[in-house]
Each structure stands twice: as C-alpha cells, then as structure tokens.
Amino acid sequence: MTAPLLALQGVSKHYAAKPSLLGRLLPNQPVVRAVQQVTLDIAPGEILGLVGESGSGKSTLGRVALHLEPPTEGQVLFQGRPPAEDLAGFRRRAQMVFQDPQSSLNRSLTIERILDSPLSVHRYGPAAARRARIVELLELVGLRADMMRRYPHELSGGQRQRVGIARALAIEPAFLVLDEPTSALDVSIQAQVVNLLVELQQRLSLTYLFISHDLRLVRWLCDRIAVMYLGRIVEVGPAAQLWEAPAHPYTRALLAAVTAETLAPPEAAGEVPSPIRPPPGCAFHPRCPAAGPRCAAEAPRALAQPLGAMVACHLHDGGVG
Amino acid sequence: MPEMLFEVRDLVTRFRTEAGEIHPSRHVSFHLAEGEVLGLVGESGSGKSVTARASVRLQQPEGATIGGALLFRGQDLRKLDAAALRALRARQIAMVVQDPAAALNPVMTIGRQLTRIHRLHGGTEAAAREAALGLLRRMRIAEPEARMAAYPHQLSGGMRQRVLIALALICRPALLIADEPTTALDVTVEAEILALLDELRRELGMAMLMISHNLSVIGRICDRVAVMYAGRIMEEGPTAALLAAPAHPYTRALLASVPRGSKADGPLPAIPGEPPDLARLPAGCPFQSRCPGAAPDCTQDQPLRPIAPGRRAACWRAAA
Numbered sequence: 001m002t003a004p005l006l007a008l009q010g011v012s013k014h015y016a017a018k019p020s021l022l023g024r025l026l027p028n029q030p031v032v033r034a035v036q037q038v039t040l041d042i043a044p045g046e047i048l049g050l051v052g053e054s055g056s057g058k059s060t061l062g063r064v065a066l067h068l069e070p071p072t073e074g075q076v077l078f079q080g081r082p083p084a085e086d087l088a089g090f091r092r093r094a095q096m097v098f099q100d101p102q103s104s105l106n107r108s109l110t111i112e113r114i115l116d117s118p119l120s121v122h123r124y125g126p127a128a129a130r131r132a133r134i135v136e137l138l139e140l141v142g143l144r145a146d147m148m149r150r151y152p153h154e155l156s157g158g159q160r161q162r163v164g165i166a167r168a169l170a171i172e173p174a175f176l177v178l179d180e181p182t183s184a185l186d187v188s189i190q191a192q193v194v195n196l197l198v199e200l201q202q203r204l205s206l207t208y209l210f211i212s213h214d215l216r217l218v219r220w221l222c223d224r225i226a227v228m229y230l231g232r233i234v235e236v237g238p239a240a241q242l243w244e245a246p247a248h249p250y251t252r253a254l255l256a257a258v259t260a261e262t263l264a265p266p267e268a269a270g271e272v273p274s275p276i277r278p279p280p281g282c283a284f285h286p287r288c289p290a291a292g293p294r295c296a297a298e299a300p301r302a303l304a305q306p307l308g309a310m311v312a313c314h315l316h317d318g319g320v321g
Numbered sequence: 322m323p324e325m326l327f328e329v330r331d332l333v334t335r336f337r338t339e340a341g342e343i344h345p346s347r348h349v350s351f352h353l354a355e356g357e358v359l360g361l362v363g364e365s366g367s368g369k370s371v372t373a374r375a376s377v378r379l380q381q382p383e384g385a386t387i388g389g390a391l392l393f394r395g396q397d398l399r400k401l402d403a404a405a406l407r408a409l410r411a412r413q414i415a416m417v418v419q420d421p422a423a424a425l426n427p428v429m430t431i432g433r434q435l436t437r438i439h440r441l442h443g444g445t446e447a448a449a450r451e452a453a454l455g456l457l458r459r460m461r462i463a464e465p466e467a468r469m470a471a472y473p474h475q476l477s478g479g480m481r482q483r484v485l486i487a488l489a490l491i492c493r494p495a496l497l498i499a500d501e502p503t504t505a506l507d508v509t510v511e512a513e514i515l516a517l518l519d520e521l522r523r524e525l526g527m528a529m530l531m532i533s534h535n536l537s538v539i540g541r542i543c544d545r546v547a548v549m550y551a552g553r554i555m556e557e558g559p560t561a562a563l564l565a566a567p568a569h570p571y572t573r574a575l576l577a578s579v580p581r582g583s584k585a586d587g588p589l590p591a592i593p594g595e596p597p598d599l600a601r602l603p604a605g606c607p608f609q610s611r612c613p614g615a616a617p618d619c620t621q622d623q624p625l626r627p628i629a630p631g632r633r634a635a636c637w638r639a640a641a
C-alpha cells in the first residue's frame with residue numbers, strides 16, 4: 001500500500017450555531033457538529049468520491065482537507081505532514097474547484113486577470129511567462145486563447161467552470177478538492193466537464209477529492225466512494241463494489257432513490273435531522289428500515305473491510321438487537 | 322378515451338433583452354387529457370418554465386405571450402377578463418414551484434395560509450381548519466397541529482414543499498402545474514414527495530403538467546413527455562416508449578449524456594458545443610450545429626410530425 005497523499009485522522013469540525021439573543025446569555029450554546037471523527041486516506045492518483053445529502057458535512061470536510069478551516073479535533077496530513085508546517089507550499093500543491101463559477105469568479109476581472117492571480121500570488125515568473133502559462137491553461141481546459149479577454153458573464157456556465165478548473169490548475173497542484181463542480185450545469189454540459197476532469201487527472205497525474213450529492217456521477221467518475229451522513233462517514237468502498245453491493249442501510253436507501261424507475265416508497269423515511277441535535281447512537285437510526293434497540297443507544301464503530309472498504313453499522317458488527 | 326382538459330395551440334412568447342428579442346416558446350402545442358400527467362423536459366434556457374407559466378397566463382409580463390390559444394375545457398384563457406381568469410385559476414388550476422421558501426408567506430403561520438384559502442372559497446373557520454389538518458396528515462407531516470402554528474422558516478425544505486403541495490391541492494384543482502417541485506430536495510426526500518404527489522393526484526383525478534430537467538423524475542411520474550430545446554418541442558410521446566427508444570437526435574444525445582456505468586467504459590457521450598443563443602437562432606432546426614446527423618436540409622423548418630402512434634418528432638430523419 002502506497003503512503004496516502006492526504007490523510008484525515010479523527011477529524012471533527014464543530015461550529016457555534018447562530019445563537020438567539022437569549023441563547024447568547026446562557027451557557028452551553030448549541031454546537032453544529034458538521035464533521036464528526038472522520039478518518040479517511042486518499043492515495044496518490046486516486047479519485048475519491050465524497051457523497052452525501054444536504055447537511056451531511058461533505059463540503060465542510062472538503063474545506064478542512066484543504067486547511068481552509070482548521071479542524072476542531074484530529075489532524076490533516078498531506079504527504080505525511082500537517083499543512084500548517086509549510087502553508088505556502090501546501091497551497092501550491094492543493095487547490096479547490098467550486099460549485100458555482102458564477103459566484104467564485106470575480107465578475108469585474110477578465111479571464112486573463114482571473115488566471116493571472118494565482119500565478120502572481122505564487123510568483124510563477126515574469127509577465128511574459130505568466131501570459132504564456134495562461135494561454136497554455138486555456139488550451140488545457142479546452143478554451144480558445146482569445147477567451148482571456150472576456151469577462152465571466154460573457155461565458156456560458158460550462159465555459160466558466162472550465163475557467164474555474166484552469167485557475168485551480170494554474171500553479172500545477174497535485175491535489176484538487178472539487179465541490180459539486182458540475183451540479184450547476186445541464187447534464188449535456190456536465191458530461192463535457194466530467195470528461196475533461198478525467199482527461200486532466202490522467203494527463204497531469206492528479207489526485208481528486210470529488211464532492212457530490214449525485215451517486216450516479218460519483219460511481220461513474222471515482223475509484224472509491226465515501227458516503228457521509230450527518231457529519232460521519234458511514235461507508236467507504238471501491239466504486240463498483242459500493243454500487244453493486246452497498247453495505248450500509250443509508251447507502252442502500254441512497255442507491256434505491258437514485259436508481260428508482262417507479263414511484264416505490266423510499267427506503268429511508270422522513271428527512272435528515274439537524275446536525276445541531278443529531279439523534280443519539282447511529283445518526284441514521286430514526287430513518288433506518290433495519291434499526292434495532294442498539295442503534296439508538298450506541299454509535300456504531302468504523303469497521304475496516306477488505307479492499308480499503310469500511311462500514312459503520314451494527315448490522316455488520318454483532319447485530320442491532 | 323378520457324376527455325380533453327387543456328390544449329395549448331401554437332403558443333408564442335417574446336421577451337426583449339439586451340441581446341435582442343428572444344422567443345422562449347416558439348409555436349408550442351401540447352395537450353392534457355383529464356387526469357393525465359405530461360412532462361415538459363428540457364435543459365436551462367429551453368423555454369419549459371416560461372411555456373408552462375404562459376400556458377395558464379401566469380407569465381409576467383403578460384404581454385410576453387403574443388400568440389396561441391390556451392383552451393381549458395374548451396374555453397380560451399387568453400380571452401378571459403382578469404376576474405374570470407382569477408376565478409378559474411383559484412378553483413381549477415394550481416401551481417407548485419421549485420422554491421417553497423419563496424412561494425410561502427414568511428410572516429404567516431402555515432395554519433393561516435392553509436385555512437385562508439379555504440375561507441376564501443367560503444368555508445367556516447372550523448371546517449377550514451379540519452380540511453387543512455386533513456391535508457397535512459395526507460402529506461405525512463408529523464404532528465400536524467404543531468405544524469399549523471409554525472412559520473415557514475421553522476420547517477425543513479422537504480416539509481415546506483409538502484405544505485406548498487397541500488396549499489395547491491386544497492381546492493381540488495383539475496390541473497396542477499408543477500415546476501421542478503423536487504429539484505431543491507435531497508434524493509431520499511424527493512422519492513417520497515413524488516410518490517405522495519402521484520398518490521394524491523390519482524385520488525383527486527387531477528391532471529398535471531410537470532416541468533423538469535431530470536429525466537429520471539419525468540420517467541417515474543409522467544404518462545407522456547414533451548422534450549423542449551430552444552423554445553421548441555423536439556419530440557413528444559408516451560414516456561416509456563420515448564425514453565426506451567428516443568427518436569429525435571437531441572433526445573438521444575440528452576439521454577446518452579446521463580452517466581451510466583463507469584469511466585472505464587470510455588468517455589461520457591457529451592453533446593458538443595452549447596445550446597444556441599436564443600437571440601441568434603439559426604434558420605431551421607435549432608439543434609443542427611450540435612447534431613451528429615445534421616444535413617443541408619436541416620436549415621429548413623421541421624415541424625413536429627407523427628412518427629408512430631401517439632409519437633411526434635421535429636426531425637426529417639426521426640424514426641421510432
């Protein structure tokens with residue numbers, strides 16, 4: 001087993017919930033447990049998919065992985081070292097692609113200025129070298145060089161996301177966190193961008209953490225998939241295995257909802273509870289068709305499985321009774 | 322043969338934008354029988370939402386609709402005066418939108434919003450409350466009495482969408498326009514709301530015009546589907562047959578671009594290029610610049626023509 005490029009070790013991220021006026025006067029302010037004790041390795045050259053619904057904490061985990069937010073507990077290691085040891089070096093090696101290029105690209109700058117910004121910040125070289133790099137980057141993501149004179153609003157959604165990808169790649173990183181990079185795009189344009197991501201990953205030997213709510217897309221693109229629910233990873237597995245034989249009831253419910261061809265009632269009843277007051281025991285138990293008394297009382301352990309898989313469910317650990 | 326409920330003929334809408342004049346609906350025709358579910362599917366900018374709203378005169382400004390007949394049980398909505406239209410829409414036609422947070426009144430309790438509508442239709446307070454509670458129960462909303470006292474912001478997105486559907490159904494409309502009703506919801510919640518919507522629709526014998534970009538949602542709930550692209554219906558037919566064997570090159574390309582399998586099977590069949598600029602449409606088929614089978618005669622208008630029983634397509638070469 002090769003050493004992981006990025007390792008998350010027992011990472012948690014808690015926020016103070018926006019307190020009410022009365023709440024501010026009282027002790028024990030409510031806490032949002034956005035990420036709870038996540039341990040996850042990403043191998044060099046791997047595409048790891050992180051799947052979850054709203055409130056699962058997947059975006060927060062992506063930000064913690066990039067050290068955009070320090071973890072409340074646990075640690076992040078990049079090539080075995082904490083990012084804070086050499087933050088400038090880490091920022092050169094690890095970059096982010098955002099969901100909505102409409103809001104993540106500065107609308108008052110030309111594409112050239114947008115792409116020049118990371119090059120200037122990381123002292124890529126003199127103006128001529130930076131300009132040559134910008135032309136190279138545009139070509140890399142399938143845009144014509146004359147696009148550099150345009151403004152973001154003059155581009156289509158797909159073109160803007162290509163610029164977002166070019167910006168992330170400007171300083172030749174090894175690792176990208178992609179947070180729902182295609183969910184603002186139509187499916188026909190999504191296919192173009194996803195094909196580009198595969199091509200870039202192979203050509204530049206990149207490693208991706210690909211965050212998405214779309215299990216079908218993640219299954220297509222990723223080598224391994226981690227499923228998140230209310231701040232915790234409930235299952236990890238090779239993409240094909242997780243798709244064919246999901247081990248966690250939540251993964252099964254998600255898969256059933258994604259592949260449904262009829263109006264069958266869903267396997268998971270009700271809605272995702274608030275991460276301020278997650279249910280005790282297994283956070284999924286109130287919606288779980290297989291839950292037993294133990295699920296409400298005891299949080300399941302993360303059980304290592306063959307092939308780098310993991311499942312956190314009492315069904316696989318002595319039963320739910 | 323069920324009776325015709327709603328027939329839209331040759332609907333044309335027009336907007337003036339900075340880029341020039343655009344026509345989000347270009348001679349769009351469709352029909353719904355009583356109790357039938359028609360899906361209007363398309364990508365952004367295809368004109369599906371404008372078409373649906375304009376078909377019941379909900380599109381603002383109203384002057385955007387410049388042509389067509391909107392026949393609801395034989396009566397042309399375009400010929401009704403404001404009062405008659407309001408009366409008809411209040412009782413017969415309801416709408417559910419994508420974002421319930423924007424559609425619900427933020428400063429009025431759920432209970433007030435539900436009973437108010439009932440009261441407007443001349444019920445007593447007690448009867449209105451009973452009806453509202455009944456509907457909340459039917460929408461599988463837990464603790465309906467407590468929810469009646471809640472404000473929209475105190476409910477989750479899925480809860481709000483249930484309330485919005487309850488509001489739409491309170492007068493037992495004959496036609497529901499549902500514009501991306503589950504797009505903002507998580508997939509596990511979406512499945513439940515779709516199942517509920519379908520159950521209630523059958524119970525009320527209500528017809529539904531479902532607007533969605535999501536082919537899987539359309540496939541699950543619609544009897545028939547019309548595929549829109551650049552303001553035109555490109556293809557129309559029974560859902561199962563159309564999804565199993567799409568006849569129009571655009572429909573084929575759209576279905577193929579949905580991820581299936583894994584990247585090991587090769588690149589996703591993406592549609593090259595971008596949808597056309599509505600202000601600068603080419604003559605003839607709007608899909609010609611992206612179509613793998615484009616030929617010189619594609620620059621001529623291709624009307625929807627029958628290609629099989631119940632199926633129409635706007636392509637010279639389409640065959641079912």
